Amino acid sequence: GAVVSQHPSWVICKSGTSVKIECRSLDFQATTMFWYRQFPKQSLMLMATSNEGSKATYEQGVEKDKFLINHASLTLSTLTVTSAHPEDSSFYICSGTATNYGYTFGSGTRLTVV
Amino acid sequence: AQSVTQLDSQVPVFEEAPVELRCNYSSSVSVYLFWYVQYPNQGLQLLLKYLSGSTLVKGINGFEAEFNKSQTSFHLRKPSVHISDTAEYFCAVSNEYGNKLVFGAGTILRVKS
Numbered sequence: 001g002a003v004v005s006q007h008p009s010w011v012i013c014k015s016g017t018s019v020k021i022e023c024r025s026l027d028f029q030a031t032t033m034f035w036y037r038q039f040p041k042q043s044l045m046l047m048a049t050s051n052e053g054s055k056a057t058y059e060q061g062v063e064k065d066k067f068l069i070n071h072a073s074l075t076l077s078t079l080t081v082t083s084a085h086p087e088d089s090s091f092y093i094c095s096g097t098a099t100n101y102g103y104t105f106g107s108g109t110r111l112t113v114v
Numbered sequence: 115a116q117s118v119t120q121l122d123s124q125v126p127v128f129e130e131a132p133v134e135l136r137c138n139y140s141s142s143v144s145v146y147l148f149w150y151v152q153y154p155n156q157g158l159q160l161l162l163k164y165l166s167g168s169t170l171v172k173g174i175n176g177f178e179a180e181f182n183k184s185q186t187s188f189h190l191r192k193p194s195v196h197i198s199d200t201a202e203y204f205c206a207v208s209n210e211y212g213n214k215l216v217f218g219a220g221t222i223l224r225v226k227s
Contacts, residue, residue, distance in 0.1 A: 034214055034215070043217045044204070044217045108155065110155060
Protein backbone atom coordinates (compact mmCIF):
# COMPACT_ATOMS: atom_id res chain seq x y z
CA GLY A 1 0.00 0.00 0.00
CA ALA A 2 0.87 3.67 -0.07
CA VAL A 3 3.54 4.78 2.39
CA VAL A 4 4.66 8.21 3.56
CA SER A 5 8.04 8.19 5.25
CA GLN A 6 8.48 11.00 7.77
CA HIS A 7 11.83 11.99 9.29
CA PRO A 8 13.07 12.56 11.84
CA SER A 9 10.89 10.66 14.29
CA TRP A 10 11.98 12.92 17.09
CA VAL A 11 14.23 15.93 17.40
CA ILE A 12 15.44 18.13 20.22
CA CYS A 13 16.71 21.57 19.31
CA LYS A 14 17.78 24.72 21.06
CA SER A 15 15.53 27.74 21.16
CA GLY A 16 16.19 30.03 18.22
CA THR A 17 17.36 27.34 15.82
CA SER A 18 15.49 25.92 12.83
CA VAL A 19 14.33 22.37 12.28
CA LYS A 20 13.38 20.66 9.03
CA ILE A 21 10.92 17.79 8.85
CA GLU A 22 10.69 15.70 5.68
CA CYS A 23 7.86 13.64 4.30
CA ARG A 24 8.45 11.39 1.32
CA SER A 25 5.81 9.43 -0.51
CA LEU A 26 7.55 6.16 -1.32
CA ASP A 27 5.32 4.37 -3.75
CA PHE A 28 2.95 7.01 -5.01
CA GLN A 29 3.06 10.63 -6.06
CA ALA A 30 1.46 12.87 -3.46
CA THR A 31 -0.10 15.74 -5.32
CA THR A 32 -1.23 17.26 -2.02
CA MET A 33 0.42 17.19 1.38
CA PHE A 34 -1.36 18.22 4.55
CA TRP A 35 0.63 19.23 7.62
CA TYR A 36 -0.88 18.84 11.09
CA ARG A 37 0.31 19.52 14.59
CA GLN A 38 -0.90 17.73 17.67
CA PHE A 39 -0.41 18.98 21.21
CA PRO A 40 -0.38 16.44 24.05
CA LYS A 41 -3.77 14.90 24.67
CA GLN A 42 -5.32 16.96 21.88
CA SER A 43 -6.52 16.36 18.37
CA LEU A 44 -4.79 17.03 15.09
CA MET A 45 -5.02 20.60 13.89
CA LEU A 46 -4.39 21.34 10.24
CA MET A 47 -1.57 23.84 9.76
CA ALA A 48 -1.34 24.05 6.00
CA THR A 49 -2.10 22.40 2.69
CA SER A 50 0.53 22.22 -0.01
CA ASN A 51 0.18 21.22 -3.63
CA GLU A 52 3.19 20.25 -5.66
CA GLY A 53 4.74 23.24 -7.34
CA SER A 54 2.61 25.88 -5.66
CA LYS A 55 2.67 27.90 -2.48
CA ALA A 56 1.15 26.35 0.59
CA THR A 57 -2.20 27.48 1.91
CA TYR A 58 -2.03 28.16 5.63
CA GLU A 59 -4.86 27.86 8.10
CA GLN A 60 -5.91 30.91 10.03
CA GLY A 61 -3.56 31.68 12.88
CA VAL A 62 -0.60 29.75 11.48
CA GLU A 63 2.41 31.93 10.76
CA LYS A 64 3.63 31.18 7.25
CA ASP A 65 7.00 32.83 7.87
CA LYS A 66 7.59 30.62 10.87
CA PHE A 67 6.40 27.34 9.39
CA LEU A 68 7.92 27.14 5.93
CA ILE A 69 6.47 24.47 3.71
CA ASN A 70 8.06 23.31 0.48
CA HIS A 71 6.50 20.82 -1.91
CA ALA A 72 8.90 20.99 -4.83
CA SER A 73 8.29 17.47 -6.09
CA LEU A 74 5.51 14.90 -6.07
CA THR A 75 7.43 12.72 -3.64
CA LEU A 76 8.87 15.20 -1.16
CA SER A 77 7.40 17.86 1.09
CA THR A 78 9.22 19.60 3.91
CA LEU A 79 8.19 21.65 6.91
CA THR A 80 10.79 23.95 8.43
CA VAL A 81 10.13 25.41 11.85
CA THR A 82 12.18 28.59 11.89
CA SER A 83 13.51 30.20 15.04
CA ALA A 84 11.87 27.54 17.13
CA HIS A 85 10.70 28.32 20.64
CA PRO A 86 9.49 26.04 23.44
CA GLU A 87 5.85 26.74 22.53
CA ASP A 88 6.52 25.12 19.14
CA SER A 89 7.17 21.82 20.87
CA SER A 90 4.58 19.45 19.51
CA PHE A 91 3.95 16.36 17.43
CA TYR A 92 3.91 17.15 13.71
CA ILE A 93 2.28 14.78 11.20
CA CYS A 94 2.07 14.93 7.43
CA SER A 95 -0.52 13.31 5.20
CA GLY A 96 -0.10 12.78 1.50
CA THR A 97 -2.95 12.34 -0.92
CA ALA A 98 -3.35 11.46 -4.57
CA THR A 99 -6.14 10.23 -6.77
CA ASN A 100 -7.09 6.69 -5.79
CA TYR A 101 -4.77 6.70 -2.79
CA GLY A 102 -6.81 8.50 -0.19
CA TYR A 103 -4.93 9.87 2.80
CA THR A 104 -1.63 8.36 3.86
CA PHE A 105 -0.13 9.60 7.11
CA GLY A 106 3.49 9.79 8.09
CA SER A 107 4.58 8.37 11.42
CA GLY A 108 4.98 11.81 12.98
CA THR A 109 7.82 13.91 14.37
CA ARG A 110 8.10 14.75 18.06
CA LEU A 111 9.74 18.19 18.29
CA THR A 112 11.07 19.39 21.62
CA VAL A 113 12.54 22.87 21.83
CA VAL A 114 14.71 23.54 24.88
CA ALA B 115 -17.87 24.64 7.99
CA GLN B 116 -17.48 21.08 9.03
CA SER B 117 -16.99 19.89 12.57
CA VAL B 118 -16.73 16.61 14.41
CA THR B 119 -17.76 15.85 17.97
CA GLN B 120 -16.51 12.78 19.74
CA LEU B 121 -18.74 12.53 22.74
CA ASP B 122 -16.45 10.52 25.00
CA SER B 123 -12.90 11.52 25.84
CA GLN B 124 -12.18 8.14 27.44
CA VAL B 125 -13.91 4.79 27.28
CA PRO B 126 -12.82 2.06 29.69
CA VAL B 127 -13.95 -1.45 28.83
CA PHE B 128 -13.07 -4.97 29.85
CA GLU B 129 -11.41 -7.35 27.45
CA GLU B 130 -13.83 -9.29 25.22
CA ALA B 131 -16.65 -6.83 25.91
CA PRO B 132 -18.29 -4.86 23.09
CA VAL B 133 -17.52 -1.20 22.62
CA GLU B 134 -19.01 1.78 20.82
CA LEU B 135 -17.14 5.03 20.25
CA ARG B 136 -19.46 7.84 19.33
CA CYS B 137 -18.97 10.42 16.61
CA ASN B 138 -21.29 13.14 15.40
CA TYR B 139 -20.53 15.49 12.56
CA SER B 140 -21.89 18.64 11.04
CA SER B 141 -21.52 19.57 7.41
CA SER B 142 -23.55 21.53 4.95
CA VAL B 143 -22.44 19.48 1.96
CA SER B 144 -21.59 15.91 1.13
CA VAL B 145 -19.57 14.11 3.74
CA TYR B 146 -16.85 11.57 3.68
CA LEU B 147 -16.22 10.02 7.08
CA PHE B 148 -13.23 8.26 8.54
CA TRP B 149 -12.06 6.53 11.68
CA TYR B 150 -8.37 6.41 12.52
CA VAL B 151 -6.42 4.78 15.34
CA GLN B 152 -3.28 6.27 16.85
CA TYR B 153 -0.84 4.49 19.13
CA PRO B 154 1.49 6.59 21.32
CA ASN B 155 4.01 8.64 19.36
CA GLN B 156 2.87 7.18 16.06
CA GLY B 157 0.99 8.36 13.03
CA LEU B 158 -2.58 7.51 12.15
CA GLN B 159 -3.79 4.22 10.78
CA LEU B 160 -7.04 4.08 8.84
CA LEU B 161 -9.62 1.76 10.37
CA LEU B 162 -12.42 2.40 7.90
CA LYS B 163 -14.07 5.02 5.76
CA TYR B 164 -17.48 5.90 4.39
CA LEU B 165 -17.54 7.44 0.94
CA SER B 166 -20.90 6.31 -0.42
CA GLY B 167 -23.10 3.25 -0.76
CA SER B 168 -23.86 0.91 2.11
CA THR B 169 -24.20 2.73 5.39
CA LEU B 170 -22.58 -0.13 7.32
CA VAL B 171 -18.87 -0.03 6.80
CA LYS B 172 -16.53 -2.79 7.85
CA GLY B 173 -12.92 -2.05 8.59
CA ILE B 174 -9.76 -3.68 9.83
CA ASN B 175 -9.27 -5.47 13.14
CA GLY B 176 -12.97 -6.31 13.47
CA PHE B 177 -14.19 -2.72 13.63
CA GLU B 178 -17.29 -1.45 11.88
CA ALA B 179 -19.19 1.82 11.72
CA GLU B 180 -22.62 2.89 10.61
CA PHE B 181 -23.32 6.11 8.76
CA ASN B 182 -26.59 7.62 9.94
CA LYS B 183 -27.45 10.69 7.92
CA SER B 184 -30.58 11.62 9.86
CA GLN B 185 -28.68 11.59 13.14
CA THR B 186 -25.46 12.89 11.58
CA SER B 187 -23.55 10.15 13.31
CA PHE B 188 -20.81 7.69 12.44
CA HIS B 189 -20.31 5.55 15.53
CA LEU B 190 -17.53 2.99 15.67
CA ARG B 191 -18.21 -0.45 17.10
CA LYS B 192 -16.41 -3.66 17.88
CA PRO B 193 -18.19 -6.72 19.30
CA SER B 194 -15.25 -7.96 21.35
CA VAL B 195 -12.20 -5.89 22.21
CA HIS B 196 -8.66 -6.99 22.95
CA ILE B 197 -5.98 -5.48 25.13
CA SER B 198 -4.17 -4.52 21.94
CA ASP B 199 -7.07 -2.24 20.97
CA THR B 200 -6.00 0.19 23.69
CA ALA B 201 -5.21 3.37 21.75
CA GLU B 202 -6.68 6.71 20.79
CA TYR B 203 -9.34 6.81 18.10
CA PHE B 204 -10.14 9.77 15.91
CA CYS B 205 -13.21 10.43 13.80
CA ALA B 206 -12.69 12.73 10.82
CA VAL B 207 -14.77 14.32 8.08
CA SER B 208 -14.08 15.81 4.69
CA ASN B 209 -16.42 17.58 2.31
CA GLU B 210 -14.71 16.03 -0.69
CA TYR B 211 -12.47 13.02 -0.94
CA GLY B 212 -8.92 14.32 -1.00
CA ASN B 213 -9.72 17.63 0.67
CA LYS B 214 -8.53 18.44 4.15
CA LEU B 215 -9.74 16.32 7.03
CA VAL B 216 -11.32 17.84 10.11
CA PHE B 217 -10.71 15.72 13.18
CA GLY B 218 -12.63 15.18 16.36
CA ALA B 219 -10.95 15.56 19.74
CA GLY B 220 -10.28 11.85 19.99
CA THR B 221 -11.44 9.05 22.29
CA ILE B 222 -9.00 7.04 24.35
CA LEU B 223 -10.07 3.42 24.51
CA ARG B 224 -8.67 1.61 27.54
CA VAL B 225 -9.15 -2.13 27.51
CA LYS B 226 -8.72 -3.77 30.90
CA SER B 227 -8.09 -7.42 31.64
